[in-house]
Amino acid sequence: MTAAQFLETISELPGISGHEGPVAARIREAWAPLVDEIRTDPLGNVIALKAGEGPKPRPRVMIATHMDEIGFMVLSIEQGGFLRVAPVGGIDVRNVLAHRVRVLGRRELVGYLGMLPPHLTTDEEMTRPVPMKDLFVDVGLPEERVRALVEPGDLVVREQRAVQLLGGRMAGKAFDNRASCAAAYHALQELARRRHQVDVVVVATVQEEVGLRGAVTSAFGVAPDVGIAVDVGFARQPGVEKDRSAEPGGGPAIALGPNIHPQVYRFLVEQAQREDVPYQVEPVPGRTGTDAWALQVARSGVATGLLSVPLRYMHSTVETVDVKDIEATGRLLAAALAAMEPEWVRGLSR
Incomplete structure (x- = not known):
């Protein structure tokens, strides 16, 4: 190898x-x-x-x-089944929105770091990163199902396949x-x-x-x-x-x-x-x-x-x-x- x-x-x-x-x-x-x-x-x-x-x-x-x-940890499960998360290590909030993630709960779930649509974002909010406290993960399941599979302390890892670029370079x-x-x-x-x-x-x-x-x-x-x-x-x-x-x-x-x-x-x-x-x-x-x-x-x-x-x-x-x-x-x-x-x-x- x-x-x-x-x-x-x-x-x-x-x-x-x-x-x-x-x-x-x-x-x-x-x-x-x-x-x-x-x-x-x-x-x-x-x-x-x-x-x-x-x-x-x-x-x-x-x-x-x-x-x-680096990654995230689940802090709480919010109404609607959204996961409130906190960073583990030096997460840069400027580049995490809409990222695909894996929630490592009782069973592994695929989710996304959600965001407000630009149509519902104020001009001031558009000029600054989303505060860490406002980040959440959406796994697409009803709240009761999320609570059965995820609990505070579970980890959330960013999902990304390694990619071979031209010129002998790699990204991931x-x-x-x-x-x-x-x-x-x-x-x-x-x-x-x-x-x-x-x-x-x-x-x-x-x-x-x-x-x-x-x-x-x-x-x-x-x-x-x-x-x-x-x-x-x-x-x-x-x-x-x-x-x-x-x-x-x-x-x-x-x-x-x-x-x-x-x-x-x-x-x-x-x-x-x-x-x-x-x-x-x-x-x-x-x-x-x-x-x-x-x-x-x-x-x-x-x-x-x-x-x-x-x-x-x-x-x-x-x-x-x-x-x-x-x-x-x-x-x-x-x-x-x-x-x-x-x-x-x-x-x-x-």
């Missing part, structure tokens, strides 16, 4: 923060043949170990890529951050053809969208010597400043800033140049808002790096990536892991 095929499969599965089970199961199934050990921890993180060569104890390098997605939901889960899958495939001296621990983390929680707990448990988070970053599009974005098809963006260990940054750049992997530099003067933020301060501190796959239209159902960037990210990860010498890794914590 290619990275693009893997992304298509996992992007369409439900996996709202705190309820990542279906996508976690698929990731575990795909990663298992490529690693030596794989397990799921109490929080739901999928933790895969690919042992290195050489004498023990070997240094550990953790690759963190989160698998959760939850590419933030399952595009990076696909990059990690590609890295494991590449690493199967290489020798490496460090123990590699690849983690599909949970609950990143609601506070980096899976990265916090898994980094504490893994206790890595080096951590590399893989996420998505802003790709160039109209309205996005050039110095805050990366070019689609230009390879992963390698972050540099206070969240990043300078030697890890330089090492990733050197490996990209040595392996002829296209890359871009992403200056981040503050917090990155990714799993790298949690990795860096785990236990007594971890030398941390961050790779970002350029992505357009973040937190929408038409998130768009270039498959070449996913593959380049995987190649760079595999090359870096194969090139890491145990003494160099250990020296980062001295």
